[in-house]
Amino acid sequence: xxxxxxxxxxxxxxxxxxxxxxxxxxxxxxxxxxxxxxxxxxxxxxxxxxxxxxxxxxxxxxxxxxxxxxxxxxxxxxxxxxxxxxxxxxxxxxxxxxxxxxxxxxxxxxxxx
Amino acid sequence: xxxxxxxxxxxxxxxxxxxxxxxxxxxxxxxxxxxxxxxxxxxxxxxxxxxxxxxxxxxxxxxxxxxxxxxxxxxxxxxxxxxxxxxxxxxxxxxxxxxxxxxxxxxxxxxxx
Numbered sequence: 001x002x003x004x005x006x007x008x009x010x011x012x013x014x015x016x017x018x019x020x021x022x023x024x025x026x027x028x029x030x031x032x033x034x035x036x037x038x039x040x041x042x043x044x045x046x047x048x049x050x051x052x053x054x055x056x057x058x059x060x061x062x063x064x065x066x067x068x069x070x071x072x073x074x075x076x077x078x079x080x081x082x083x084x085x086x087x088x089x090x091x092x093x094x095x096x097x098x099x100x101x102x103x104x105x106x107x108x109x110x111x112x113x
Numbered sequence: 114x115x116x117x118x119x120x121x122x123x124x125x126x127x128x129x130x131x132x133x134x135x136x137x138x139x140x141x142x143x144x145x146x147x148x149x150x151x152x153x154x155x156x157x158x159x160x161x162x163x164x165x166x167x168x169x170x171x172x173x174x175x176x177x178x179x180x181x182x183x184x185x186x187x188x189x190x191x192x193x194x195x196x197x198x199x200x201x202x203x204x205x206x207x208x209x210x211x212x213x214x215x216x217x218x219x220x221x222x223x224x225x226x
Contacts, residue, residue, distance in 0.1 A: 004156070037216075041218065042218055045213055048213075059213070090157070098210055102214065104155075106155065107156055
């Protein structure tokens with residue numbers, strides 16, 4: 001099992017460009033999450049999907065959209081990237097919304113110039 | 114929301130027990146304590162969680178005080194690979210049965226040869 005995979009690993013964008021970060025899990029988990037981590041800080045929840053077909057805002061949702069494409073995949077979209085969105089983005093999954101043993105992907109390092 | 118306080122850094126000699134403290138004095142009676150760690154820019158890794166009883170698994174032990182206002186994560190025989198940032202988290206209810214893990218700055222544990 002690959003666990004949680006994320007693509008791309010690195011990305012550089014110019015201000016105003018858009019992009020989609022991809023996340024997939026092969027553990028048959030119901031819940032998936034997107035976090036961002038700024039230098040020297042902990043992780044902050046952007047959006048989560050408690051189950052297939054549902055998505056909800058987390059702590060810092062502004063500037064982002066998400067899609068729970070199916071049970072395996074949960075994507076994060078930046079419609080118009082800003083330098084403040086320079087960060088490392090982590091995707092995670094867990095068995096369900098009440099089980100917080102979350103499994104994390106390797107992260108996507110995004111720089112917005 | 115219950116918040117946690119951890120020392121910013123700690124050292125531990127290789128082979129000795131590492132005891133990482135955490136204060137969560139505002140924790141509510143039904144809130145769980147979770148511990149994760151993050152090794153050098155990788156995605157966080159779940160370690161252990163508990164409510165009121167002490168817990169042990171293959172990675173660590175979690176000791177929660179009787180009043181639940183603090184806890185200690187114990188790595189019984191620290192190795193160099195245990196060098197990481199350790200996060201103590203009190204999960205927060207988001208509603209509709211979902212919960213949020215709020216990652217603070219954690220404790221950077223350095224295991225010294």
